[in-house]
Amino acid sequence: MEFVLSKPGAEVFVPDGTPSRAALGRTTHLGIGAHADDLELMAAHGIFECYASGERWFAGVVATDGAGSPRAPGETPANASDVRTTRRGEQKRAAELGRYGALVLLDHSSAEAKDARNGALLSDLEAVLRATAPTVVYTHNLADAHDTHVAVALAVVAACRRLADAEKPERVVGCEVWRGLDWLSPEAKVALPIDGQRDLETALIRVFESQLGAGKRFDAGAVGRRRANAAFNDIREADRHEGIVWAMDLTPAARGDVEPDELVTRHLRAFEEDVRRRLARFVR
Numbered sequence: 001m002e003f004v005l006s007k008p009g010a011e012v013f014v015p016d017g018t019p020s021r022a023a024l025g026r027t028t029h030l031g032i033g034a035h036a037d038d039l040e041l042m043a044a045h046g047i048f049e050c051y052a053s054g055e056r057w058f059a060g061v062v063a064t065d066g067a068g069s070p071r072a073p074g075e076t077p078a079n080a081s082d083v084r085t086t087r088r089g090e091q092k093r094a095a096e097l098g099r100y101g102a103l104v105l106l107d108h109s110s111a112e113a114k115d116a117r118n119g120a121l122l123s124d125l126e127a128v129l130r131a132t133a134p135t136v137v138y139t140h141n142l143a144d145a146h147d148t149h150v151a152v153a154l155a156v157v158a159a160c161r162r163l164a165d166a167e168k169p170e171r172v173v174g175c176e177v178w179r180g181l182d183w184l185s186p187e188a189k190v191a192l193p194i195d196g197q198r199d200l201e202t203a204l205i206r207v208f209e210s211q212l213g214a215g216k217r218f219d220a221g222a223v224g225r226r227r228a229n230a231a232f233n234d235i236r237e238a239d240r241h242e243g244i245v246w247a248m249d250l251t252p253a254a255r256g257d258v259e260p261d262e263l264v265t266r267h268l269r270a271f272e273e274d275v276r277r278r279l280a281r282f283v284r
Contacts, residue, residue, distance in 0.1 A: 003024070003127060005104075006106075006120040010104075011104075014101070016101075021131070023101050024101075024102050024132050026057045028050065030046075030059050031061065033060070033152070034113065034146070035063075035148070037205070039062070040204040040205050041222050042139075043060070048195075048197045050099070057101030058099075064109060064110050066087035087208075091208075093207050106125075113152055121152075122155050125155055135170050135171070138175055139152065139156045139174055139175070141153065141179070142260055142263065143179055143248070144177060149178060153250070161254065161255075168254065169251075171249070173248065173249060174249075175192065175246075181247065184270075189247075190248065190249050193244055194243035205218055226245055230244045248267065250263070
């Protein structure tokens with residue numbers, strides 16, 4: 001099947017020069033983020049799993065063009081085309097640094113990605129999933145506080161549902177970015193350990209100078225959250241990992257076994273019940 005994307009500005013970038021079809025076809029771990037830099041914030045586990053492997057390959061997908069990125073206080077608004085070019089270049093440098101097998105830039109606007117009536121993003125994601133046939137997919141979690149993140153995560157779930165059962169990824173996980181997931185029950189939390197790659201971990205985030213320069217210290221925030229997740233993972237046991245990214249298992253929703261809103265509602269109810277039970281035991 002021919003690999004066709006909907007946007008004229010869409011691009012498949014392959015750092016090692018492998019033909020795009022072959023590069024996409026070797027994918028085992030696929031990250032799908034809303035914006036440039038989301039992959040490095042949420043899918044580091046997949047990037048590191050594949051970094052030094054000859055058998056596993058990470059491919060990244062960026063849904064939007066990044067033209068609406070934040071600016072530093074008092075900074076003159078930049079031309080949207082210039083911002084798009086800058087962010088695209090940064091994402092390509094991250095792909096080179098992280099040895100991604102491929103990078104797919106879909107080039108939708110944020111407004112388009114959030115428009116549930118616009119089927120172009122969904123069709124693009126379906127095409128990517130068919131071309132890559134990944135074992136695991138990393139995307140945003142359904143309880144994220146960023147509208148575009150949630151819209152993209154729902155599009156990923158919907159695209160997975162379009163696939164035949166044999167084509168569906170073995171696992172789809174929704175990772176934390178604009179909201180932590182430490183509130184999930186121990187049984188529900190998916191731990192994505194970050195170990196042994198401290199220099200690369202920081203370097204991948206610092207590639208995005210346009211974001212750090214706008215006063216958003218994602219490098220310190222993301223690494224700090226991962227360290228905190230590892231430290232506060234277990235009350236009684238010593239830390240097992242240098243860092244952890246928490247994720248929500250979206251596989252049941254991606255396979256059509258449960259609706260996305262019901263999946264999140266179950267987690268919220270479990271959290272509420274856990275808090276209420278603990279209060280009830282010790283209230284005076």
